Amino acid sequence: MARGELMKKLLASYGRDDEFRAVAEQIIDEEEKKNNRVLARSLRNTLDAAPARQSKPKALAPLIPFPEAAGDFIELVEPTHSKQDIVLSSENTRVFLGLMKEFRRAEEIRRRGLPVRSKLLFCGPPGCGKTLCAEIFACELGLPLYIVKLDRLISSYLGETATNVRKIFEFARKQPSVLFFDEFDALARARDESGEHNELRRVVNSLLIFIDRITPKGFLVAATNLDKSLDEAIWRRFDEVIWFDKPDRRLTERFLRMKFKNITVAFDPISYAANLGGYSFAEIDRVSTQAIKSAIIEKRKEVRESDFRKAISDERRRKHGRTRITQSG
Structure with missing residues (x-):
């Protein structure tokens, strides 16, 4: 889509958080496709640093009496x-x-x-x-x-x-x-x-x-x-x-930013995005969570690079073990 059209959509979506972010993501994607990586990274950092507006919890649709016929399933x-x-x-x-x-x-x-x-x-x-x-x-x-x-x-x-x-x-x-x-x-x-x-x-x-x-x-x-x-x-x-595909490097970077947004770290988790190529979101989440838990267990206030590297190593062991089991089966 032409840049002018995207800018018009961005302005038109102002005040509607979900739509605004979706159009901003499109603009960043366009810049990445044009190899304007410095600009794209700067826009991404600005978007991620913006405070997310907490949407009000939505009231659930009224529930009909739970049907006994379907209750087991x-x-x-x-x-x-x-x-x-x-x-x-x-x-x-x-x-x-x-x-x-x-x-x-x-x-x-x-x-x-x-x-x-x-x-x-x-x-x-x-x-x-x-x-x-x-x-x-x-x-x-x-x-x-x-x-x-x-x-x-x-x-x-x-x-x-x-x-x-x-x-x-x-x-x-x-x-x-x-x-x-x-x-x-x-x-x-x-x-x-x-x-x-x-x-x-x-x-x-x-x-x-x-x-x-x-x-x-x-x-x-x-x-x-x-x-x-x-x-x-x-x-x-x-x-x-x-x-729903496995994340590419850009989505992996976004996921890592999200996971470590409110965590004190002694390294840059984003620098490990390339090491996590081919991993699913669940696997990256497990790596990140395990690294954070390591710092808690050791009573440290920050997550170290060694925590993250060890968590990646454990995930690789898990993945390779699963591959061996599949091949032997």
Whole structure:
């Protein structure tokens, strides 16, 4: 997008913190693509140093009486994170802001005979923010978050799983909420896979019908680490497919700034961004947390470089051990 258009969007979004930050991120991305790295770094530091305005907690949508029929399969989750706890690409930030605006103007959109996006598919490797994003998305919208308990939903008794899924969708049709299916591939596995018996094929057939027919009061969100295992017919049932990738160097730097923002350090954590290439957000979070805990255990007021280096070493040992186990299996 041309610089002039971005500047107009920036000024137009003044006073709306989320939109202002999203446009600022786009401007910084443009400067980085042009190799204006000094300017981009300066803009980034200025943006990160600006005090974040704490948004008022949003009141949850009224809860309908918890249905006994679905109670065994869903769990209400109280949010423990806010938008200050997540790092998203500028593209995903733009998508989620658009979804929130659309949700808030849903009645007006529907009155004009247009559909409202409400069925989302999150794809990407483990540890890249899918579950955390669902929690924060629900919190920002003022909607309760319900997580589907797949271990109970998938019944060992033939014929019951599709019935259980129907109960879940009936609940989502009535209750304004974010209904979150993690490990969605366990339900929506490709029907042509060898070894899949007729019961699982029937479950996928039922699932396709339920997703097609439902118009959620809030959002239906499905997440998978195994997008290639999903049945081909599943994809077109979702209004949006959002990809969560492992962070590049720029996003790693942003995450490290966030993690150490209020921590006294004796080194520059950002200088280690290149060493964390290929790590997920969850892995970088584990490294950072372990380094901070090391200082607390040693009764020091600052985190040292040696703490961080040791935490990276421990994470590498963990990753390499997992690789050996996978190869031997």
